[in-house]
Amino acid sequence: MTSCATPSATSPAARRAPSSSSGGSPGPAPRHGTRRWCRTRDPTAGSSARSRRPARRWPASASWRDRRCPRRWPSCTTRTPGGHSAWTACPRRSSNYHTALARAHRALWDAGVTVDFAHPAHELSRYSLVVAPALFLLSDKAAENLRRYVSGGGTLLVQHANGYVDERLHARLGGYPAAPLREALGIRVEEYRPLRRSERITLSDGTQGTVWSESLRTEGAETLAVYTHGMLTGSPALTRHRFGTGQGWYLSTHLDDADYGALVGRLLKEAGVEPELPGLPAGVEAVTRHASDSRRWHFLINHGTAAVPLPEPAHDLLTAALAHEVPPGGCAVLRGH
Structure with missing residues (x-):
């Protein structure tokens, strides 16, 4: 089930605020954007942002229990965070929350790794690797929890269009994702550029992206791959930031399934995560x-x-x-x- 969000009008609070033309004094400057996205230049992304295009909306998952088996859960070393609130927002139909979550789970499943699903604000320190494929809506508490996870030694992969709005669907000010997560990732997303349905964009490492791309600048992160053509030529596409005792990875486009699986496999290896039973083939x-x-x-x-x-x-x-x-x-x- 996917719902779409159209560009919203200003918030009710903003509409009630007195204007200087009516004799009232202007209220304090807002601490959040009053629009989730805008068709022109976005003032919430900082002074260096260029143009912006509209976006759309991104549920958690069910877990299973075998009552005839020991009641202790499987010992998992990876986790995919999500939450009920996350399915109220999603950038575009071709990259909806269910699809992104299933794709991340499939890549880990193909690697033979047992996966848990978690709310991003819950305790994550027991996991060696956390993959965040679709957290367009992200609260300050959850963003800080992810920052703390990386700082404490965890490996985190955050994918494009994450942390754009808070739990009230207010656009983030100063760039994306949310500030605590930006600190852990060492990047700042200034602008997003959805790709045409048939458009493919090649990265410097030979992988190819579709659906989505972003203009970002590094703030301490190491650039591992850049866009090789188009308006984003030379802009970072895949980054890694060593933060505290952990690592924060950021992927700003939608990789092909094979390339995405290879990236997840690389992260598993670096995080020291082994298959549940080594030696078994895919399937x-x-x-x-x-x-x-x-x-x-x-x-x-x-x-x-x-x-x-x-x-x-x-x-x-x-x-x-x-x-x-x-x-x-x-x-x-x-x-x-």
């Missing part, structure tokens, strides 16, 4: 469940059409026999060592 889902007495079980599902040999034989609780492979479309519950 085999693996989740490990832990009991309080240190026992553990590996739950495997083969989504492919061919049998998959196991890295090493293991006792399968479903067949009560030693398993050497997982049949096509089949599953296994293996006792861990």
Whole structure:
């Protein structure tokens, strides 16, 4: 379900404020933008911003529980933050919240990594890697929590069009994303440029972006890739900022699926995150469940059409026999060592 937001009028408070022409004194300067986006030059992005085009709107996810298994959750090292409030805003239909979230989850799933979903304002320190694919609406509290996560040693990937508005849908002043997150990422987004439906833009590392692009300047971050043509030639597209004891990554465009998967794989490697059960090919889902007495079980599902040999034989609780492979479309519950 995707809803769209059109350019809004000034807020009710602004409409009630007395004007100098009516004899009243002007109120104090606003601390937030009264529009979510504007068709012309955007004064909320700072003095160096150029032109701006309209944008559109970006739910959290459900989790599952197996009551017959130990009640302790799988031990996850990655997390994808989201929240109920986030689905009230989204820049454009082709990059809606559900799509962005599913895409990030798919890249991690293909890498064999178990993923949690979290609200960005919740405690994140237990995770080695956090991916934030769609936080267009971001509260000050959540932005500060993400800043604290990176400072404390976490690795964070933030993608384009994040932190543009606060929880009241007020545009951020001084550039994007929200100030605490800008500090962790070491960048400032001054302008966004949606791409035409069939438009592709090449980056200096050979990857290609679609849908979205942004004009940003670095404020301490290292530039890893730049745009190679068009109005944004030479502008950073992928950056990394070493902040505190962690790293904040920022991706300002929508990469092809293969390129995005490669980027996520690179982040997993740098964060020291290993597959749940190393040695399994893509298409085999693996989740490990832990009991309080240190026992553990590996739950495997083969989504492919061919049998998959196991890295090493293991006792399968479903067949009560030693398993050497997982049949096509089949599953296994293996006792861990």
